[in-house]
Amino acid sequence: MAETAHELVVLRHGQTEWSRSGQHTSVTDLPLLPEGEEQARRLREPMAARHFAAVLVSPRERARRTAELAGLSTDTVDPDLVEVDYGRWEGRTTPDISAELGRTWSLWTDGTEPGDTPGETLAEVGARVDRVLTRVRPLLVDGDVALVAHGHVLRILTARWLRLAPEAGALFALHAGSYGVLGHEHDRPALTGWNAGTPRA
16 A cells, blocks of 8 residues: 655754753753744745644644744644653753763663653653654645654654664754654655754854
């Protein structure tokens, strides 16, 4: 059975103070910086060129504002699109975490550390985004679907779309204020566009 020609568009929110500094941001609900708002506005033209059957947005302010400035009308605020819960690493940078641990730390190989404030495992995030994909696949019959969310969760969702393990999200760096496109080629899930919309600073 042939797959739909419609595509899933994944948009990472525009720049915030912490995304600019490299601090891991999940539950902390930071606003967009002025440059982040401008990044979101630059997405308006490419988004207007598409017919969206649905737009799903993370409940965080930075994602909802990005959708608004990009000209997307939110159909569903989806809690499964929130960023990875980093636990005690919230607000910390990778170099800072590595210095504390005395070794090189990576979310993709080490996950979140246990402690008084444990975070999510990559498998738990993978289960969340699998639920999102289950909900949106039928919608692609009627048009494209936009998902407006955060860097790490969208990278894991991309891996799962491609039938890869959540850890494969490490391969799909997604810049703030940019978007990727997930579609099909010869009835197989494919990455059809990436880091479009905003050049890396």
